[in-house]
Amino acid sequence: MPFRDLQCALYNGHPVLGTQKTYQWVPFYGAPNQCDLNCLAVGHDFYHSFGRVLDGTPCSPGAQGLCVAGRCLSAGCDGLLGSDAREDRCGRCGGANDSCLFVQRVFRDAGAFAGYWNVTLIPEGARHIRAAHRSRNHLGIAESEGGGAALAARIPRGGRWQGRGGGQGHFQGARADPSLAALMGGDGRYVLNGNWAVSPAGTYEAAGTRVIYTRATGPEETLRAAGPTSEDLLLQVLLQEPNPGIEFEFWLPRERYGPFQAQAQVLGWSPRQPQPREVDPQPLESPTVIPPRTPIPTPEPCPPCPDTRGRAHRLLHYCGSDFVFQARVLGRVRQAQETRYEVRVQLIYKNRSPLRALEYVWAPSRCPCPPLGLHRDYLLATWRLISPDGTQDRLLLPHAGYARLWSPAEDSRVRLAARHCPL
Template identity: 75%
Template structure:
């Protein structure tokens, strides 16, 4: 049986047909809005780097050269360029070149021998010229003539000057950091770790004040194996002496004074200085491959022998046992920021750890919430300095807190900043509070005392201090563009 729609059914069908295009258009509009919002959200920050490629072959066939690796920046339309470098260069060391081998710069100048230059058909023989201002230009002297010509940049990996450590990269003279990367600026910390924060070793600093009841040699300290940055000093008519592990005197033994100079012992070089005055010093960079015995040859009352060195943490316990055997009281390590004792008070032996975080509970209460874009803009635009820093240590006093920080990246500065700085915060319990061994984005102000004797970086109360993250860094860069001129 067929069913025929009536007039009411025709009206309902017509209504649905009229609504369908409008509903479809609304769905399309909603989808486009969602996609547009997502694109606008991702376009605020920078693009992303692809993983680093592999290192290239060394630029030289012998001696020192460079290897390079690269990466690409992938970004959507409207995104900022990626932050950082697209190329990295590192030093590669091959076996030494054979005697008589032609230096790399000489080979590059020789490529133009017999070819017309300077707009004429005259040809010359070319050798390197090192008196030009830019060390990384291929400046070549015409043999037998009093002029030189610059043929552009030298090839990457060319030494800046003969015998120097710097290498030319893209027209700039760069030195390698301790990580082997050219231009990285990475340096070893006092513990010998590349880019470290001095927290894997202890700083030992003492004064030996025993006067002695008779003239002759007195034991001062054992310098343990693995010690670094050793420095010993005394100012009197007495004399320092150094004994190797086999009992052989290296400096000032058997009552005979050694001449000032450099002495090889225990895998390091010891520099001994003695001037016209009474002051003597011993210095060595280390690390020592075996222990050394430091003595003093007494000829008059001892005003004090000052010595210091950095020691791996695992070697501190054995060193304390040896110190106790020499008659010194056993002391636990003290924080680095101890108050100095008066000069007339004998200094007992003490080892000072570098920036060790406190293990006691923090008595300070929570800080007020200071998040939000308005807070970030207020402190970024009103500050003198905005930078990324790693907190190395914290010293609390009654009226203020001092943070020692290592500056990693500067976003804003109205005067120069050093690599290591102190940041001061008001109160024993500052807000925001910074934790040692963490990285932060900080906004600080410059505070100069009226008499000009103090010039400080001040972290204001309830100021800007956020744990560093790529997202937070992106927000800081956006804030920089919105500050009023």
């Protein structure tokens, strides 16, 4: 018998309400205070409160909270009742999302034929997985039997993964109902949307987690999984019409991001900024000076930069930026009204999407403030800037932004600033 039912049943056959009439009692959950022992008289339309429930009584059926001294308390991830401790996106109790990286991209490739095409690897340990699209194509996830690298090698970019039903089809072929995610085991058995068939919406087990597959009215569907995954997964799309874009995201432990990038290259991911590496040109050993026939106008000197020191400035840029990291400046190119730095990322303090070892940082002026010197280490706070058409994805260092020479003291200051940012 449930604990609350037992407490109500203790009053069965006993007179209450100042009369000799007795009743049979069962729990009533519609009263304002769920930690009062509210019991409904069986066969009647009234309930009576017998005071507080005993400590340890569940607040309501199926709830995680327990009643203690008349209050409903939930346990935090630290196991303490009434604690506000919660797991972060990395699965750490009370963490600050600093032990994992957020992967978020849009797959826009349009295949040349109908069939299963690779979208991305979802490595072992991934959490908070989400994929969504609006089309009559079908997404699929394959479980890897021998690891993500082997699976990626088995299915090269643009390769077709045929189910046992076979067949290629064409974009002009028949349309199916919208569906998301073909889950397939390492033995070739699809768990969801396999063999060119549409699976019903619902919850499916894959890679040690529950995958929730939903299909709304119209050509829209989503796939979510809390994780962590116990093995690599491969996200695929069964193209039946041109691909309008598939959004996917997940959180990944930092130590798994490097191998994930290497495996993703097998699938042909494009980098964030595919420009060739450039550095400031070096002068020749014996240059030949040829005086110009017409005078070259001397560029105007750069004005002095505003003062950006102080705790308030550090807090403003740390809390409001998308990325905070230590980087060494490898190259600098001035282009029209902007400056581009090539940097090597050495230590990441904050990131809302993954950073690679080599990145470009853009400053919106040929006289950036503050200027960055070559071959020096800086603490940088940058924004992510994506063009409306999705063709450019840049790290932006705003004018008079946060760019300071790295030092152990500056490292301590920026770590302290992280504790004062609002959640």
